Structures are given as structure tokens and as C-alpha cells.
């Protein structure tokens with residue numbers, strides 16, 4: 001049983017690569033609750049009021065997914081639970097949470113992490129982090145088109161996104177819950193370019209082989225058809 005988690009900023013390509021990778025490896029994809037998330041639009045409309053509620057909502061849904069993913073067979077998750085604190089800490093740092101909310105959040109997070117440690121499989125087998133620049137992030141957010149994520153929706157989003165990117169570098173460097181690897185999301189268009197998709201999948205397969213999660217002679221010759 002192999003569990004792979006994706007990480008990276010908003011619009012980096014996590015959900016897209018989760019779909020591609022799970023199809024390629026014949027595993028099950030787990031997607032974060034976004035389009036069915038009732039709190040997300042409220043948060044973007046009034047971040048200070050809804051930052052804590054959104055975080056509890058995400059933490060709860062991530063906990064559900066990770067529990068299921070760590071007990072079922074091979075899986076790919078489109079965001080790691082380890083990024084949860086990164087988001088809330090950043091929101092707290094810009095005054096979107098009270099000290100009581102911060103304290104309560106960390107207590108809840110520690111409690112949940114304690115539960116995960118008691119599971120037969122405690123950590124994912126591999127973290128695949130997608131690196132993107134600010135320009136790429138914005139292009140992808142525009143391409144995806146969720147209205148409340150657009151820079152035109154709120155003039156403070158530019159700072160919010162730049163800050164988010166600046167939190168990811170130290171977060172990735174510190175991450176030590178499993179082996180990890182980076183994908184260059186600026187360079188590889190794994191959605192439109194078949195060649196790029198192959199390169200990215202080869203990088204992930206090579207890493208899985210090097211950590212003993214795929215047999216050295218594993219090969220997949222089937223083409224994957226990407227739905228636009």
C-alpha cells in the first residue's frame with residue numbers, strides 16, 4: 001500500500017497532477033473539498049470573520065480523507081494535512097484570527113495529529129511538492145476561474161498570494177514526515193504537453209523506485225488521456 005500526497009500553493013496544479021498520477025499508477029485520487037465547500041466563498045468575502053471557521057472546516061475534511069487514505073489501498077491526495085498550519089499561521093500573522101482562535105486551533109491540530117500517530121500507517125510514503133512562481137500561480141488561478149480567487153475580486157489578494165508563496169519555501173525545507181520531491185510547475189505543462197507529462201511522471205516513478213515503493217522493473221506503457 002502506497003500513499004502519495006501532493007503539496008503546493010493555490011493553483012500550482014495539485015488536483016490536476018493528482019488525477020494524472022492516480023490514473024497512471026492505478027490508485028485512488030482524494031480531492032480536497034473546494035467547490036462543495038460552503039465556507040470558502042464566505043472566507044474570501046470576509047477573511048477576518050471566517051478564517052478560523054474555514055480552517056476548522058478544512059482540517060476536519062483533511063482529517064477524514066487522510067484517515068480513509070491511510071487505511072485503504074494505494075492512494076493519491078491532492079493536499080497534505082501538514083499544510084493546514086501553514087495556511088492558518090499565515091492568516092493569523094496578518095491579523096485574521098484572535099489569540100484564542102490560534103490557541104484552540106493548535107490544540108485541535110495537535111490532538112488530531114496524535115490520533116494519526118496511532119494508526120497502522122502513520123505517514124504518507126511520498127510528498128510531491130509542486131513549485132510555482134507568483135506569475136504562474138496567478139495565470140493558473142485565472143485559467144481555473146473561481147471568481148473569489150481573482151485579483152480583481154479583492155485588491156489585497158496580491159499580497160496574500162505573495163505571502164503564501166513565501167511561507168511555502170521554509171515549510172517544504174522543514175517537512176520531514178516522509179521522503180519528498182519537487183516538481184517544477186513553471187517549466188512543465190503536464191496538462192497540455194504530453195512530453196512534459198511523461199517527464200514529470202518519470203520523475204515521480206524514479207523517486208518511488210528509489211525509496212522502494214515501486215519495483216525497479218516497474219513499467220507503464222499505456223498512454224493517459226487527459227480530459228480538458
Ligand SMILES: Nc1ncnc2c1ncn2[C@@H]1O[C@H](COP(=O)(O)OP(=O)(O)O)[C@@H](O)[C@H]1O
Pocket residue numbers: 008009010011012013014015016017078140141143144185188189190191192
Ligand atoms: N503544469 C501545468 N501547466 C499548465 N496548466 C496547469 C498545470 N497544472 C495545472 N494547470 C491548470 O491550472 C489550473 C489550476 O490547477 P489545479 O490542479 O486546480 O491547481 P491546485 O489544485 O494546485 O489548486 C487548472 O486550470 C489546470 O488546468
Ligand SMILES: Nc1nc2c(ncn2[C@H]2C[C@H](O)[C@@H](COP(=O)(O)O)O2)c(=O)[nH]1
Pocket residue numbers: 008009010011012014015032034040051054055058079083084087088091149
Ligand atoms: N485559509 C485557507 N484557505 C485554504 C486552505 N486550503 C485551501 N485553501 C483555499 C485556497 C484556495 O482558494 C482553495 C483551494 O485550494 P487549492 O490549492 O486546491 O486551489 O482553498 C486552508 O487551509 N486555509
